[in-house]
Every structure is written in C-alpha cells, then in structure tokens.
Amino acid sequence: MMTRRRMTMAGCCALALALGATACGGGPVSAGGGSKEFGGQTLSVAGVWSGAEQKNFQKVLDAFTEKTGAKTQYVSTGDNVSTVVGSKIEGGNAPDVVMVPQVGVLQQFAKKNWLTPLSATTQKAVGANYAPVWKEYGSVGGKLYGLYFKAAHKSTVWYSPEAFEQAGVKPPKTYEEMLRTAQAVSDSGLPAFAVAGEDGWTLTDWFENVYLSQAGPEKYDRLAKHEIPWTDATVVKALTTLGKLFADKKLIAGGQKGALSTDFPGSVEKVFGPEPEAGMVYEGDFVAGVAKDQFGRKIGEEARFFPFPAVTGGKAPVVSGGDAAVVLKDGRNQKAATAFLEFLATPEAAAVWARAGGFLSPNKKLDLASYGDDTLRETAKSLITAGDSVRFDMSDQAPAAFGGTKGMGEWKILQDFLRDPSDPAATAARLEAAAAKAYKG
Known part of the structure; x- marks a missing residue:
C-alpha cells in the first residue's frame, strides 16, 4: 500500500544521528537501515488511536523496528488516557511511551512526576524544526516533556461540491456568509450541516473557532488558563453566535436531537456516505481520512474544505490539536523509548504516516511532497505557515475533568447547550462552575 521513499543524504545523517547509528562519513548504516541496537527488546506504546489511525501509526512503529531491531507493542487507551495510564502505572505495568492527546493531561502527568524530560537530541530537533508554540505546549515548569508528532488542523469545514453546485453557492469567506450558504443548501433540499453532537469534543471545537476569531488570541489564551472566568462577556457573545446556528433546526441534519445521536464518523458519513444527508461537516483535517478510507471519496474532487471563516470582523482562526509523545519514568525500556522519540522528531518518521494519509505534522522540515494529495498539502502548509499564531485546542489545555472527559x-455542558441554546448566559455560568472546580482540583 505504501512504498518507502529514498532518503536524502541530509535526512540519512539526521536519522542516523538520532538513532545512534554511524553513517554519512562515519561508516555505513547496516543493510537493514539502522544499528539494530535494541534487538530483543520490546517497546510498549500507548495512545488513543484505533482503526485506520492505529493501522497507520503501526507503519511508523514498524519503521522504528527496521532501524533499531526493537519490537513494538501498541495499546489503545480510548479517550480516557489519564485513567488508563494511571492504572497501568499503579499496577506496575506502565507503557514506555504514551502518545498524549491533551496538553492538560501532559501537564497532569508531569506534575505527578510520571515523565522523563526529552533527551538533548530531541530537544535540539524541536528547537530547529518546530515553531516555538509546539515547544511551549510540550513544556511544564520550564522542562520539555512532550514531542508533538501528529497535529490536527481544526479550522476546516468540509463540504460536498455536488451539494454546493446544486445550491448554486461557493465556499464562504465569513461566518455570516457561511450561515447564508447553509440556508441556500438547506433551501435546495439538503440540510446544511451534520453536527457530531454525540461526541462532546466536536462541540468544544466549534466554540473554540468562534471564540478565537471573535474574541482574539489574547482572550483565548487567558480563558484557556482560566485567568478570566467563563462568565466573561466574550464567552457569552461566542455562545450567542454559535447558538444561532444550533437553534436553526433546518440547518442541522436531524435537528438538535439528530445531532446529539450522531458521533464523529457518523457526521462524516452524513455528508460523504452513499446516501448524503447534509452538505457540510465541520471538523479537522482528519475528516479527509474518514471520507477517503471509509467512503471512498476522492479528496479534492468529491470532498473539499474551506477554512473556518472569520467571525464578525475578526481574523480567520487556526485552531490545532495534537498528540505528544512522552516517556514514562516507570517504563521498562528507557533507552529504547528515548531513541523512539528521537526517531519521531525526524522528518523521515513523519513521512511514513504522511504518505499513508490522515496525518499532519508540525515538523516544518517535512517535505510537503510527502503528503498524498494536494488537499493534505494545502492543510499542512496552512498549519506550518500559521507559525505561532496557531492556538492549541482550548479544551485539551484544560484539566481533563473539565475539558476532556x-x-x-465542557463536553456535557455544550451538549446540553446544543439541545437548548436559548440561554447562553446560563450555559456560561455552568461552564464557569465546572471550570473553577476542575482548575482548583
């Protein structure tokens, strides 16, 4: 399914250095492509990925095995990473590496003294190949613990070109235009949006894009740290803006009730499945992977995206998420774990998954040609060129009890808001009460 790309001389040197191999003037790399120094060892890696994502990450693990000789064992944790990893540590069965999907969970792990700081080699790669924002999100107390291997561009709205053609509309440039476009799609006989309300995390992403554009990055950063309360007027304003969409049953496939019984894959199916039930679905770049792998859609032709539009005079938002690799202190194979993160920091490791699809890398040294289609290249370029204007998913920065459970x-409160968006101020008060408790804890 995937062919290995011949490395450049510079890439070979970087990878050999990262894995402790000798090459490029210091002696040839072995025929297998690495030193095999971890032969006979098994590296345990835990992460949230399952299905197609797990299958593609396995290709990265296999590439590490080819380089080092280490066998790998992947364990899917599901959404509750903190609980699963904590129980494994307590049971004396800690994984060596965890792919952490939330800044708040990474901070929690570091504060519990579960993590080992990144090696000097990995830190050097992060400094050279990543925008400073990624180092910031991977650090706790001035120490760098997390390497962001996989990123998500969460400011993309995916649409059916056929639905847009039928409605006689083009991709909108502003949020207000998007609502008018949605009305036109609805008037043409197809509900405008499939909303994945069964998964609370999708609703936090809706809020964050509206809030970042409307309130601006400074307020966004302060709210993410709970330096301003969720009862702030900017929050109520963003909820009011979002509520206008949520309240219009004609614009949402199945209305609020239908949205609350639709999970994320189901929302993609409603737009790109065999029997379309909506014209658009908002979520990150990973929508393309589902549309392609599960429903056979040609990305760029049968499934396209437009950037999440600017709200009421603000700038178009660029919200990101990501999975950071961390090394657990209680893991049994510290040296292999360290070498694995050094491998993940190279563009060669990122290229393995980039070619497979459903992946974006924050590593700016990754050749955009590694991505399998123009749409992925476009989203990757947008993420990289955004640099430090990128803002990490706010709910992922919060304590897990508030933003990730x-x-x-927030997940439950925004689901309740979708069910009845008539009182944004009351929703803001509930959010503040939950946030105050979680941040205090």
Whole structure:
C-alpha cells in the first residue's frame, strides 16, 4: 500500500544521528537501515488511536523496528488516557511511551512526576524544526516533556461540491456568509450541516473557532488558563453566535436531537456516505481520512474544505490539536523509548504516516511532497505557515475533568447547550462552575 521513499543524504545523517547509528562519513548504516541496537527488546506504546489511525501509526512503529531491531507493542487507551495510564502505572505495568492527546493531561502527568524530560537530541530537533508554540505546549515548569508528532488542523469545514453546485453557492469567506450558504443548501433540499453532537469534543471545537476569531488570541489564551472566568462577556457573545446556528433546526441534519445521536464518523458519513444527508461537516483535517478510507471519496474532487471563516470582523482562526509523545519514568525500556522519540522528531518518521494519509505534522522540515494529495498539502502548509499564531485546542489545555472527559465538564455542558441554546448566559455560568472546580482540583 505504501512504498518507502529514498532518503536524502541530509535526512540519512539526521536519522542516523538520532538513532545512534554511524553513517554519512562515519561508516555505513547496516543493510537493514539502522544499528539494530535494541534487538530483543520490546517497546510498549500507548495512545488513543484505533482503526485506520492505529493501522497507520503501526507503519511508523514498524519503521522504528527496521532501524533499531526493537519490537513494538501498541495499546489503545480510548479517550480516557489519564485513567488508563494511571492504572497501568499503579499496577506496575506502565507503557514506555504514551502518545498524549491533551496538553492538560501532559501537564497532569508531569506534575505527578510520571515523565522523563526529552533527551538533548530531541530537544535540539524541536528547537530547529518546530515553531516555538509546539515547544511551549510540550513544556511544564520550564522542562520539555512532550514531542508533538501528529497535529490536527481544526479550522476546516468540509463540504460536498455536488451539494454546493446544486445550491448554486461557493465556499464562504465569513461566518455570516457561511450561515447564508447553509440556508441556500438547506433551501435546495439538503440540510446544511451534520453536527457530531454525540461526541462532546466536536462541540468544544466549534466554540473554540468562534471564540478565537471573535474574541482574539489574547482572550483565548487567558480563558484557556482560566485567568478570566467563563462568565466573561466574550464567552457569552461566542455562545450567542454559535447558538444561532444550533437553534436553526433546518440547518442541522436531524435537528438538535439528530445531532446529539450522531458521533464523529457518523457526521462524516452524513455528508460523504452513499446516501448524503447534509452538505457540510465541520471538523479537522482528519475528516479527509474518514471520507477517503471509509467512503471512498476522492479528496479534492468529491470532498473539499474551506477554512473556518472569520467571525464578525475578526481574523480567520487556526485552531490545532495534537498528540505528544512522552516517556514514562516507570517504563521498562528507557533507552529504547528515548531513541523512539528521537526517531519521531525526524522528518523521515513523519513521512511514513504522511504518505499513508490522515496525518499532519508540525515538523516544518517535512517535505510537503510527502503528503498524498494536494488537499493534505494545502492543510499542512496552512498549519506550518500559521507559525505561532496557531492556538492549541482550548479544551485539551484544560484539566481533563473539565475539558476532556465524556459526560462531564465542557463536553456535557455544550451538549446540553446544543439541545437548548436559548440561554447562553446560563450555559456560561455552568461552564464557569465546572471550570473553577476542575482548575482548583
């Protein structure tokens, strides 16, 4: 399915250095492409990925095995990474590496003294190949613990070109235009949006894009740190803006009730499945992977995106998420774990998954030609060129009890808001109460 790309001489040197191999003037790399110094060892890696994402990450693990000889064992944690990893540590069965999907969880792990700081080699690669914002999100107390291997561009709205053609509309430039476009799509006989309300995290992403554009990055940063309360007027304003969309049953496939029973893959299916039920779905670049892998859509032709539009005079937002690799102190194979993160910091490791699809890398040294299609290249370029104007998913920066747990905190409160968006101020008060408790804890 995937062919290995011949490395450049510079890339070979970087990879050999990262893995402790000798090459490029210091002696040839072995026929297998690495030193095999970890032969006979098994590296345990935990992460949230399952399905197609797990399959593609396995290709990265296999590339590490080819370089070092280390066998790998992947364990999917599901959404509750903190709980699963904590129980494994307590049970004396800690993984060596965890792919952490939330800044708040990374901070929690560091404060519990579960993590080992990144090696000097990895830190040097982060300094050279990543925008400073990624180092900031991977650091706690001035120490760098997390290497962001996989990123998500969460400011993309995906649409069916056929639905837009039928409605006689083009991709909008502003949020207000998007609502008018949605009305035109709805008037043409197809609900405008599939909303994945069953998954609370998608609703936090909706809020964050509106809030970042409307309130600006300074307020966004302060709210993410809970330096201003969720009852702030900017929050109520953003909820009011979002509520206008959520309240219009004609614009949402199945209305609020239908949205609340639709999970993320289901929302993509409603737009790009065999029997379309909506014209658009908002979520990150990973929508393309589902549309392509599960429903056979040609990305760029049958499935396209436009940037999440600017809201009421603000700038177009660039919200990102990501999975950071961390090394656990209680893991049994510290040296292999360290070498694995040094490998993940190279553009060669990122290229393995980039060619497979459904992946973006924050590593600016990754050749954009590594991505399999023009749409992925476009989203990757947008993420890289945004630099430090990127803002990390706000809910992922919060304590897990507020921003990252099913049936609790922000996820649950925004689901209730989708069900009844008539009182934004009351929703803001509930959010503040939950946030105050979680941040205090």
